Amino acid sequence: xxxxxxxxxxxxxxxxxxxxxxxxxxxxxxxxxxxxxxxxxxxxxxxxxxxxxxxxxxxxxxxxxxxxxxxxxxxxxxxxxxxxxxxxxxxxxxxxxxxxxxxxxxxxxxxxxxxxxxxxxxxxxxxxxxxxxxxxxxxxxxxxxxxxxxxxxxxxxxxxxxxxxxxxxxxxxxxxxxxxxxxxxxxxxxxxxxxxxxxxxxxxxxxxxxxxxxxxxxxxxxxxxxxxxxxxx
Amino acid sequence: xxxxxxxxxxxxxxxxxxxxxxxxxxxxxxxxxxxxxxxxxxxxxxxxxxxxxxxxxxxxxxxxxxxxxxxxxxxxxxxxxxxxxxxxxxxxxxxxxxxxxxxxxxxxxxxxxxxxxxxxxxxxxxxxxxxxxxxxxxxxxxxxxxxxxxxxxxxxxxxxxxxxxxxxxxxxxxxxxxxxxxxxxxxxxxxxxxxxxxxxxxxxxxxxxxxxxxxxxxxxxxxxxxxxxxxxx
DNA sequence: ACTTTAATTGTTATTACAACACTACAAATC
DNA sequence: GATTTGTAGTGTTGTAATAACAATTAAAGT
Numbered sequence: 001x002x003x004x005x006x007x008x009x010x011x012x013x014x015x016x017x018x019x020x021x022x023x024x025x026x027x028x029x030x031x032x033x034x035x036x037x038x039x040x041x042x043x044x045x046x047x048x049x050x051x052x053x054x055x056x057x058x059x060x061x062x063x064x065x066x067x068x069x070x071x072x073x074x075x076x077x078x079x080x081x082x083x084x085x086x087x088x089x090x091x092x093x094x095x096x097x098x099x100x101x102x103x104x105x106x107x108x109x110x111x112x113x114x115x116x117x118x119x120x121x122x123x124x125x126x127x128x129x130x131x132x133x134x135x136x137x138x139x140x141x142x143x144x145x146x147x148x149x150x151x152x153x154x155x156x157x158x159x160x161x162x163x164x165x166x167x168x169x170x171x172x173x174x175x176x177x178x179x180x181x182x183x184x185x186x187x188x189x190x191x192x193x194x195x196x197x198x199x200x201x202x203x204x205x206x207x208x209x210x211x212x213x214x215x216x217x218x219x220x221x222x223x224x225x226x227x228x229x230x231x232x233x
Numbered sequence: 234x235x236x237x238x239x240x241x242x243x244x245x246x247x248x249x250x251x252x253x254x255x256x257x258x259x260x261x262x263x264x265x266x267x268x269x270x271x272x273x274x275x276x277x278x279x280x281x282x283x284x285x286x287x288x289x290x291x292x293x294x295x296x297x298x299x300x301x302x303x304x305x306x307x308x309x310x311x312x313x314x315x316x317x318x319x320x321x322x323x324x325x326x327x328x329x330x331x332x333x334x335x336x337x338x339x340x341x342x343x344x345x346x347x348x349x350x351x352x353x354x355x356x357x358x359x360x361x362x363x364x365x366x367x368x369x370x371x372x373x374x375x376x377x378x379x380x381x382x383x384x385x386x387x388x389x390x391x392x393x394x395x396x397x398x399x400x401x402x403x404x405x406x407x408x409x410x411x412x413x414x415x416x417x418x419x420x421x422x423x424x425x426x427x428x429x430x431x432x433x434x435x436x437x438x439x440x441x442x443x444x445x446x447x448x449x450x451x452x453x454x455x456x457x458x459x460x461x462x463x464x465x466x
Numbered sequence: 467a468c469t470t471t472a473a474t475t476g477t478t479a480t481t482a483c484a485a486c487a488c489t490a491c492a493a494a495t496c
Numbered sequence: 497g498a499t500t501t502g503t504a505g506t507g508t509t510g511t512a513a514t515a516a517c518a519a520t521t522a523a524a525g526t
Contacts, residue, residue: 003321007281009242012314012325048240055314055325079312079327081245081288088236092245092288094312146456162504179506180484202503203493223379223463228484230456395473412475413515435472436524461515 011091014058015046015130017077017137018067020102021154023163026120026170027102028134031066031113037088038127044134045113046093059096068109073099073153077137085129097137099153145171146230147223149190152211160198160206161185172227180228188224189215244324247291248279248363250310250370251300253335254387256396259353259403260335261367264299264346270321271360277367278346279326292329301342306332306386310370318362330370332386378404379463380456382423385444393431393439394418405460413461421457422448 018029033043045066049058055076064070074096081092102117118124123134145151151167152159165181185191192212197205251262266276278299282291288309297303307329314325335350351357356367378384384400385392398414418424425445430438 004244004281004324007244008284009244010282011237011240011242012245048237049243049314049325051241051323052316054316055312058314076311078309079288081282081291081327083285083287090284091237092282094314160504177485178504179486182505184483197504199492202491203501204491204504205493206504225483393473410516411473412517415474417514430473432523435522436470437473437522438524439473458514 011086011089012049013046013091013093014049014055014062015044015093015095015133016059016063016066016074017044017095017097017134018063019097019099019137019141019154020105020117021151021167021170022102022117024166024170026154026167027117028120028123028137029066029105029110029115029117030124030126031110031115033127034113037086041127042124043127044095044130045115049094055094059094059098063096063098066110066113066115067100068106069100069104072101073150077133077140080129080133082129093133095133095137097141099141099150101154101156103156142171146227147225148220149188149216149224149226151226152190152216158194158198158208158210160201160208162201162206163198164209168226174227176228184226188219190219244319244322245282246279246324246326247282247288247295248277248326248328248366249292249296249299249307250277250328250330250367251296252330252332252370252374252387253338253350254384254400254403255335255350257399257403259387259400260350261353261356261370262299262338262343262348262350263357263359264343264348266360267346270319274360275357276360277328277363278348281324282327288327292327292331296329296331299343299346299348300333301339302333302337305334306383310366310373313362313366315362326366328366328370330374332374332383334387334389336389375404379460380458381453382421382449382457382459384459385423385449391427391431391441391443393434393441395434395439396431397442401459407460409461417459421452423452 020027020029029045030042031045033039033041045062047058047062049055053061059074060070063072063074077095077097079092079094083090085091120138126134141150151171154167155163161182164185165176165178168181169175190212191209194208194210197207199205253260253262262278263275264278266272266274278295280291280295282288286294292307293303296305296307310328310330312325312327316323318324353371359367374383384404387400388396394415397418398409398411401414402408423445424442427441427443430440432438
């Protein structure tokens with residue numbers, strides 16, 4: 001099976017930056033590494049690419065392993081290949097980022113990994129070059145979310161506009177005028193107003209909305225303005 | 234040196250999609266593959282990642298090998314890892330795209346590879362999944378160029394506004410009103426008007442411009458509108 | 467002097483955007 | 497049942513960005 005003789009073969013890993021939103025802050029899910037080197041230190045969830053699986057399959061497997069979730073938003077971020085990034089043996093890592101509904105995440109499943117959610121501003125020291133991966137994932141999510149409706153992936157099926165606004169404000173670390181925000185998101189034609197309200201946040205209650213999946217898929221690639229001055233990324 | 238025992242090791246390659254602009258059309262540089270499998274067929278320039286080099290280094294090495302160029306615009310595009318993409322042996326490939334000044338390209342150096350420029354609409358059948366790589370590179374370049382000034386990398390140091398417009402029209406396969414285009418690009422503050430003219434294209438001659446490198450680096454990440462309706466990508 | 471070719475420049479109508487403040491609702495309290 | 501409380505929801509207007517549109521200028525060639 002080794003036909004390209006004389007060429008170096010090396011380890012290939014996949015690391016996942018898993019984003020969640022708890023209603024207030026954007027967070028990522030980290031584990032305590034279970035093996036050497038760096039055993040016991042905070043790390044992204046990752047794993048080696050197996051013989052018979054594609055990179056996407058590996059990423060999905062790893063994501064499911066930790067969260068129990070399948071079919072969620074997962075996108076290849078970047079591939080990191082510095083020869084010395086893993087001191088034990090050269091390992092090239094393909095980073096993916098995932099956007100999940102934090103409420104669907106099952107704590108039990110990931111107990112083995114001692115997984116914990118960290119708000120982005122308080123991420124602990126990570127192993128290898130994973131700090132850089134997280135930073136790049138943060139940039140990518142901002143970049144993309146400024147123009148494409150990816151942040152809906154972080155919310156439950158039913159959500160309110162105030163919830164959505166808090167999410168955008170959290171991701172972009174800014175405040176947005178609620179009248180303009182409301183106009184902006186409703187103008188996309190991506191939202192369907194539901195009959196019932198979320199009474200948790202206020203006495204009056206806020207109407208639930210859900211995504212119009214038709215328009216969502218159709219317009220996903222279009223450029224939309226979700227953020228007033230997206231230059232300051 | 235093999236410390237993560239029992240894990241699969243595999244081949245890692247880098248493939249380069251090399252873009253050039255001849256004054257009329259956007260083109261990519263292809264070679265005839267020199268070894269089996271698919272020997273003699275059209276292919277992207279590529280190579281295996283060596284033991285001691287990073288991915289960026291590998292990409293730069295491969296680019297230089299074919300074009301003789303160094304220090305040009307080179308960006309990681311995507312990593313392709315389908316288990317069967319190379320029928321001979323599993324090889325994961327990290328694709329990069331390069332934007333070069335086609336006039337600096339030395340034909341002699343790449344004679345060994347039987348390299349040829351192909352306009353994007355007439356790319357021949359390529360090996361493995363390289364068709365997909367080219368298509369994704371085309372999309373990425375459009376996406377990025379709609380908002381960031383990357384296309385200048387395809388032009389010589391001195392260029393005229395009509396030349397620039399033809400480039401944009403070629404990349405986006407559209408026509409742009411020249412008055413509005415001129416205003417748009419000059420409004421970026423990225424251009425410095427020079428004293429001399431290019432008399433090749435017309436009797437009157439068009440003023441040369443060059444990049445204001447200060448502003449170029451400073452504003453590179455900002456969102457600018459180079460294209461009227463960028464939605465139709 | 468006239469023709470030819472492409473470069474250069476300006477105005478206007480339309481649209482998108484940002485700034486800004488009050489009213490509506492429903493639950494809880496008095 | 498009237499009042500308080502806390503957030504949801506909505507409209508207007510000035511300003512800036514954009515798109516649509518045509519005439520003039522420069523220089524070479526005839």
